[in-house]
Amino acid sequence: METTPEQLTLEGVPAPRARRRPRAAGEVAAELPVARVCIDLPPAHLDRPFEYAVPAALSEDAQPGTRVKVRFGGQDVDGYLLERADEAEHEGVLVPLRRVVSPERVLHPATARLARAVADRWAGTLADVLRLAIPPRHARVEAEAAPGEPTRVAPPSPSATAWADYRGGPAFVQHVTGGGAPRAVWTALPGEPGTRWPDAIAQAVAAALLGGRGALVVVPDARDVDRVLAALEEAGVPRWAPGLLGGAVRLTADDGPSPRYRAFLAASRGHADVVVGTRAAAFAPVHDLGLVVCWDDGDSLHAEPRAPYPHVREVLALRSEIEGAALLVGGYGRTVEAQALVAAGWAHDVSADRARVRARAPRVQALTSTELAREGAAAAARLPTPAWRTIRDRLADGPVLVQVPRAGYLPAVACGRCRAAARCSACHGPLALHTAQGVPTCGWCGRMATDWRCDECGGAALRSVRVGSERTAEELGRAFPGVPVVVSGARSATGVVASVKDRPALVVSTPGAEPVAPAGYTAAVLLDAAVATAGSSLGVLTDAVRRWLAAAALVRSADDGGTVLLVGDAEQRASQALVRWDPVWLAVRELDERAALGLPPAFRMASVTGTREAVAAVVRRVTVPGLDVLGPVPVEGAERDAFEPDVRTLLRVPRSSGAALAAAVAASAAVRSARREGGVARIQLDPGELL
Incomplete structure (x- = not known):
């Protein structure tokens, strides 16, 4: 008589759990009837997948990565279908999916792994990260019909000319072309058209495309996106358009929901193989990703202000590990966090030697109180005589840039008699003036102090404490009559100006809003240097140097007469790093000090x-x-x-x-x-x- 074989078990070891099909009301899918769903709810204790039964009628559309509606806590909530399974872990009856919002797969497996890693890295929830990673659905864009058989974009021409002056630069590009995954921290230099930072990034992207892989570039703002896209077109990578297979898309939240979702779908469907965008683009679903680039990683726009507060640099570092892609973190300055990657051996340094730096950088001079001692009482002027003379002489050859660390007219004022800070009588916030004849306004509550009196001495007169870009432009206009004055800044009347012409003009800008001059500025004057290094944050010195270098990089080289003047008694190490054009030296010192003091990133x-x-x-x-x-x-x-x-x-x-x-x-x-x-x-x- 035949007997059925019996699976023996050891004492104390639980027997293998029998496979269970889900129990649910109604007919469930014949294959993979269990859906594991990430529900879009914020409570931290709900940060895990929940199981639902897949109705047979929804089985075809309910695929991993789609948006779904499920019943949770007595209400319909949104969610993402993470995976389908044969059996359920839940012992009871599974609730069926309510509906599939769209059959479009917007959450790809690589993006899901990255989002989970980001949530774990920053002690957040998967739902919070997915809200950052996936833009809101736009049904009309999803329904747009393709114009027919797509046309494959021709591959770009190989080139690494913009990397020739950097140690390890050509090797990095060659490694990317060969399908490798090198990781580099790059200190960029100023240069002529064709050798500037957008050109170097475009050539690295072209190298990834030549190797048969995609690329992702994340920059701080929309102006930088436009510069990278223009450089990509010069390198043979066109803008993607419907009907093309290949090319680059622009992915920024500022473009609006429809263009943003269209660009997202182009990458998600594999139609575009390059994505250039701002912060949220770090999660863009690029197929077969071969290169990720973070430009100017010290810019505050790369830090996400919403939970779980990830930083683009760290997100892309995680992504390079998860997807086996090359990583390039670049900027004119060097952040302490980027230097920590180099110090740990996780990334390689890509920078130029001193001879190349001297050949491509402008001449930099710090006008501190020591250098200006011979000027006597004039040394205390906000625009000392040497700076005024440099502006006058260099205006004959082209535009001159003046960087001011604060926007507005007089962003901080004080009592003209006792010099006590002027405060709002309602909320005690700081008062500011927006025009020469304007009424003081509170920077916190916005109230106008029409009858302000000093609480200390009763005086009614005001004096300036901090001078903004608008007042600086007004003063320069009086000092140089007949010379056009351009003001660039987010709070200025003209907004952020993208570029200026190569003709005499005074360009007054706040940090990060400097327009580009095609042939470069003839000179740059960096005012109020002491203000830039007077903060109490950990990165105040490296951030000041980064801002100064970004402005100085727009100036012509020393061989072409380019001059940069740093005006004010800034912190000594920051001044030295700028004058020597050596941000790596400062980052190394800062990293060593933080390690000794037990501070991040050590x-x-x-x-x-x-x-x-x-x-x-x-x-x-x-x-x-x-x-x-x-x-x-x-x-x-x-x-x-x-x-x-x-x-x-x-x-x-x-x-x-x-x-x-x-x-x-x-x-x-x-x-x-x-x-x-x-x-x-x-x-x-x-x-x-x-x-």
Whole structure:
């Protein structure tokens, strides 16, 4: 008689679980009847996939990556279908999917892995990251019909001329062409058209395309997007249009929901193989990704202001590891975080030697109080005589750039008698003047102080404390009559000016809004240097040097007469880094100091800010080896109650324990969410500001 074989089990070891098909009301799909869904709800304790049954009628459209509607907590909520499975882990009856919002697959497996890694890295939730990664649906754009058989874009011509002056530059491009995944931190130099930073990025992108892979470029703002797209066209990579297979798309939120979603779908469907965009483009679904580029990683626009507050540089670093793509982090300056990648051996340094730097950079001079001592009382002038003379002499050959660190007219004023800071009588915010004859206005509540009187001495006269770009342009217009004055800035009447012509003009700009002169500026004057380095943030010095170098890079080389003047008593190391054109030296020193002081990026930190009880509850549940708890301390300017100000606690661990810290903080936040604890607690990993 035949007997059925019996699977033996060891004592104490659970028997293998029998495969179960889901139980659900109604007919379920014959194949892969279980859908695992990420629901779009913010509570941290819901940060896990939930199982639903796939109705047979929805089986064809309910594919991984599609948007779905599900029933959760007595209401219909949005979600993303992560995967289909044969069996369910849930013991009970599964609720069926309500409907498939669209059969368009917008969440690709690589994007899902990246989003999960970003959520874990910054102690966030997958739903929060997906809101950053995937733009809102635009049904009309999805329904747009293709114009017919697509035309394949011709491959670009190989070139690495813009990389010739950099040590390791040609090798990086060659490695990318060959299908490799090198990682580099690049310190860019100024140069002639064809050798500037957009041209170098375009040639690296072309190298990835020649190797049969796609590329992603993330820059701070829309002006930089336009410059990269123009350089790509010069390199043989055209703009994508419907009916083309290949080319580059522009992906920015400023373009509006329809163009943004159209560009996203072009990359998602594999029609475009290059994406150039701003912060959210870091998650763009480029097929067979071979190169990711982050330009000017120190710019604050790369830091996401919404939870879980990821930074583009770190997101692209994670993506390069997950998808095996090359990574290029570049800028005129060098951030301490980028230098940490080089110091750890994770990325290679790509920079020019001193001879190349001297050949391509302008002549830089710092006009400090020591250099101006011979001027006597005139040394205290905001525009000293040497700077005035340089502007006058160089205007004959072309435009001159004047960089001012503050926008507006008089962004800070004080009492003209006792020099006490002028404050609003309603909220005690700082007062500012927007025009010469204007009424002082509060920078916090916006009220006009029509009858302002000083609280200290009763005086009614005001004097300037900080001078903005508008007042500077007014003063320069009087000093140089007949010379056109162009003001560029987000708050100016003309907005941010993209470019100026190669003719005599005074261009007054705030940092980051400098227009481009095709042949370069003849000179640049960087005013109020002491203001730029007077902040208390960790990156104040490297950020000041980065802003100065970005302006100085628009000036002609020293051989062509280009001159840059730094006016003011800035911090000594920052001044030296600019004069020597050596941002790497400053970044190395800053990294060593932070390692000695236990500060990021040598250490990892978590900031917990909010009401005292809520912060204490979150911190109490975090247990990580080597944890150092700093605080709580009151947070200035964040009072919710006059008797109970907000507090901040910092959690610090060695970098090797960074992942454990993120996991512990996320677990504590999940407990807080599940228990519905009161108060407010804002959690941020690796905060940009610690003071």
